[in-house]
Amino acid sequence: MQRIIFHIDVNSAFLSWTAVKLMSEGWNDIRLVPSVVSGDPKDRRSIITAASIPAKKLRVKVAQPLSMALRTCPSLVIVRGDWEWYKLCSDRFIAICRSYSPVLQQFSIDECFIDMSFCCKAEDAVSVALKLKDEIKTRLGFTVNIGIGPNKLLAKMASDFEKPDKVHTLWQHEIQEKMWPLEVRSLLWVGRKTEERLLAHGIKTIGELAGMELAQLINLFGRKFGQQLHDNANGLDDSEVETEIAEAKSYSAERTFPKDYTNPKDIDRALFKVACIVAHRIRRDNFRAHTVSVFIKHKDFSVAQKQMSLAQPTDITAVILNAARVMLGELWDGVTPLRQVGLGVSKLTHEPALQMSLFEEPKMEYYRKWDRQYDEQQEKL
DNA sequence: TCTGGGGTCCTAGGACCC
DNA sequence: TCTGGGGTCCTAGGACCC
Numbered sequence: 178m179q180r181i182i183f184h185i186d187v188n189s190a191f192l193s194w195t196a197v198k199l200m201s202e203g204w205n206d207i208r209l210v211p212s213v214v215s216g217d218p219k220d221r222r223s224i225i226t227a228a229s230i231p232a233k234k235l236r237v238k239v240a241q242p243l244s245m246a247l248r249t250c251p252s253l254v255i256v257r258g259d260w261e262w263y264k265l266c267s268d269r270f271i272a273i274c275r276s277y278s279p280v281l282q283q284f285s286i287d288e289c290f291i292d293m294s295f296c297c298k299a300e301d302a303v304s305v306a307l308k309l310k311d312e313i314k315t316r317l318g319f320t321v322n323i324g325i326g327p328n329k330l331l332a333k334m335a336s337d338f339e340k341p342d343k344v345h346t347l348w349q350h351e352i353q354e355k356m357w358p359l360e361v362r363s364l365l366w367v368g369r370k371t372e373e374r375l376l377a378h379g380i381k382t383i384g385e386l387a388g389m390e391l392a393q394l395i396n397l398f399g400r401k402f403g404q405q406l407h408d409n410a411n412g413l414d415d416s417e418v419e420t421e422i423a424e425a426k427s428y429s430a431e432r433t434f435p436k437d438y439t440n441p442k443d444i445d446r447a448l449f450k451v452a453c454i455v456a457h458r459i460r461r462d463n464f465r466a467h468t469v470s471v472f473i474k475h476k477d478f479s480v481a482q483k484q485m486s487l488a489q490p491t492d493i494t495a496v497i498l499n500a501a502r503v504m505l506g507e508l509w510d511g512v513t514p515l516r517q518v519g520l521g522v523s524k525l526t527h528e529p530a531l532q533m534s535l536f537e538e539p540k541m542e543y544y545r546k547w548d549r550q551y552d553e554q555q556e557k558l
Numbered sequence: 559t560c561t562g563g564g565g566t567c568c569t570a571g572g573a574c575c576c
Numbered sequence: 577t578c579t580g581g582g583g584t585c586c587t588a589g590g591a592c593c594c
Contacts, residue, residue: 190594216562224562239594245559285594368592401568402591426566433562468586478561484587517562 188341190287330414357384431519467524
C-alpha cells in the first residue's frame with residue numbers, strides 16, 4: 178500500500194516563536210528584518226541559535242559565532258531565547274498536527290511526522306497539507322513547511338525545499354528530478370565528515386551517490402551506514418512513524434567557561450553545578466543511573482571523556498559528583514587550560530534503590546536531605 | 559571567525575566467561 | 577600448557593541530528 182507521510186517543520190522556529198511573542202507586546206515583526214536568537218553579544222562565545230530569512234540571505238548561519246555574524250551584518254537585531262514560551266508554542270503546534278492524524282512522531286521541538294495513509298488519498302495530500310499549514314498560521318501566528326512523501330526520509334527532504342510557508346511533495350517518481358541534483362550534504366545523515374569522504378571519491382550530488390555500488394559504500398562506511406547511505410540516496414526508507422515517546426537513555430549538562438580555566442577550584446565549581454543539574458533531572462524523572470561520565474574540552478576543541486559504572490545505580494548528587502571528581506582527576510593534568518567541562522549519566526533504571534550498607538546509611542541520609550532541599554528550591558524558581 | 563548545549567547511534571578493542 | 581571460537585559487557589571515540 179502506498180504510504181503518505183507528512184513532515185511538518187516550523188520555519189526558523191525559535192525566531193518565529195519569539196516574533197509572535199514580541200508582536201503581542203507591540204513590537205514590529207522581527208521575521209521581516211535581519212534578526213537572530215542568540216546570547217549576550219558581549220560574550221565572545223555566544224552563537225546563533227536561530228536566524229530570520231533576511232538574516233540568512235546575508236549569510237548569517239545557525240551555530241555561527243554571534244561576533245562573526247555582527248561583523249558581516251552590524252544592524253542585526255538580537256533577541257534572547259525563552260524556552261518556556263518555546264515549549265508552549267511547540268505543544269500547540271503538535272496538538273494541531275495531531276488533529277490531522279493520531280499517528281504522530283515528534284522528531285524535535287519544532288518538527289514532527291504524521292502518517293496520513295488512512296486519512297487522505299494521495300491526490301488530496303497537497304490540499305490537506307495546505308489546509309494544515311494555513312490552520313497553524315491562522316491560529317498560532319507562525320509558518321511551517323510541509324513535506325509530503327511515501328516515507329519519512331522523502332517527506333523530510335521535501336520539507337527542506339523552498340521556504341517559508343510552503344508545501345512540497347517528493348514521491349518516488351520525483352526523486353530523479355527533485356532530489357538527485359542536490360548536493361550530497363543535503364541528504365539526511367550526510368554531515369561534514371561524510372561529505373568530505375564522498376567528495377574525495379568524486380561524489381558531489383545525491384544522484385551520484387545513488388549510482389554508487391553498494392559494495393563500495395559498505396567498504397567505505399561499514400555495513401550499516403554504507404547500506405543506509407545507499408538506501409537513502411535512492412529514496413528508500415521503511416521506518417515507521419513512531420507514536421511511542423521513547424524514554425531518555427542519557428542525561429548530560431555542560432558548561433563552557435567565559436575564558437579558558439586552569440584553576441582547579443573554578444573547574445570543580447563548574448563540575449558541581451552540572452552534577453546538581455543532571456542529578457536533579459534524573460530525580461525529577463524518577464531515574465537512577467548506573468554509569469557516570471565526565472568530559473572536558475580543551476582550548477583547541479579536542480575532547481576527552483571518561484566514564485565509570487557504579488556498584489549501585491544512584492540519583493544522589495554527592496555520589497555522582499564524587500565519581501565525576503575521581504574521573505576528572507584521571508582525565509585532566511590540572512594544568513592544561515580547559516574550555517568546557519561536562520557530566521553525563523547513562524544506563525538508567527526506574528528500579529527502586531537497594532538498601533545501602535548500614536555503615537553508609539547515615540551519610541546517604543544526609544545527602545538525600547540535601548538533594549530534597551535542592552529539588553524544592555528548583556521547583557520554586 | 560573562532561565556534562553552545564543536549565541528545566542518539568555505531569564501532570572497535572579489551573576483559574572475561576564458557 | 578596451549579589452543580580456538582563465540583558471546584557479552586565495558587569503555588573510548590566519533591558521527592550525526594536539532
